[in-house]
Amino acid sequence: MNLKHIKAIAFDLDGTLVDSIADLAASANAMRQALGLPPLDAERIKSHVGDGVASLVHRALTDDKDGQADEALWAQGFTLFIQHYRANLTTHTRMYPGVAESLNLLRSLELPLVVITNKSHRLAAPLLAELGIDSAFSMILGGDSLPEKKPSALPLLHAAAVLNVKPQEMIMVGDSENDILCANKAGALAVAVRYGYRDAATLGADLVVDSLVDLFALLKKSADPHANVRM
Ligand SMILES: O=C(O)COP(=O)(O)O
Numbered sequence: 001m002n003l004k005h006i007k008a009i010a011f012d013l014d015g016t017l018v019d020s021i022a023d024l025a026a027s028a029n030a031m032r033q034a035l036g037l038p039p040l041d042a043e044r045i046k047s048h049v050g051d052g053v054a055s056l057v058h059r060a061l062t063d064d065k066d067g068q069a070d071e072a073l074w075a076q077g078f079t080l081f082i083q084h085y086r087a088n089l090t091t092h093t094r095m096y097p098g099v100a101e102s103l104n105l106l107r108s109l110e111l112p113l114v115v116i117t118n119k120s121h122r123l124a125a126p127l128l129a130e131l132g133i134d135s136a137f138s139m140i141l142g143g144d145s146l147p148e149k150k151p152s153a154l155p156l157l158h159a160a161a162v163l164n165v166k167p168q169e170m171i172m173v174g175d176s177e178n179d180i181l182c183a184n185k186a187g188a189l190a191v192a193v194r195y196g197y198r199d200a201a202t203l204g205a206d207l208v209v210d211s212l213v214d215l216f217a218l219l220k221k222s223a224d225p226h227a228n229v230r231m
């Protein structure tokens with residue numbers, strides 16, 4: 001695929017734009033403590049992140065990736081988690097190195113930028129606002145914005161339709177299998193970041209980058225009429 005044809009870029013949030021593990025782990029452990037459960041390791045909680053808050057609460061209560069907590073316990077846990085996390089979206093959460101700079105650079109290429117996350121919209125939007133980068137994005141799709149979330153192609157297809165571009169003209173940048181599957185099913189270019197919550201080398205992305213600055217450099221080069229960048 002030639003990067004010259006790229007007309008819009010979608011970004012995953014957790015593990016791609018921001019490192020949110022410390023705050024997610026603190027909220028999961030505050031929930032566990034309120035329910036009389038011992039704390040879990042942040043690394044353990046990291047392995048439970050990626051399919052949205054409802055699923056994280058099940059996994060954090062059972063400490064099992066496929067675990068389903070009892071319905072009443074889950075409902076209590078969900079409320080406790082959201083209360084704590086809403087108040088601590090950016091206590092420790094920061095952008096990864098190069099993110100703020102690359103968003104500005106990418107905007108200079110006049111490409112619309114969107115966020116497609118499995119986090120609830122009501123958490124994702126204020127998180128981006130607190131970090132001062134919400135205005136970089138023309139759309140923020142949360143895991144609860146549409147009937148299906150990643151790994152479904154729906155959020156990416158929806159973004160493409162709203163932006164009036166073909167999914168094949170979009171890049172999805174992410175850190176997990178959900179992002180790559182979403183991109184593949186939509187027909188978009190799948191780019192993985194090496195620093196995220198999963199091992200990027202195993203995801204089967206079309207391209208793996210060390211930083212979003214590298215992605216900008218590739219796009220800029222391919223926009224140069226004298227360059228011939230193919231991947
Ligand atoms: O909140 C999650 O579970 C993961 O969110 P992400 O899709 O931004 O990685």
Ligand SMILES: [Mg+2]
Nearest residue numbers: 012014015175
């Ligand atoms: Mg992610």
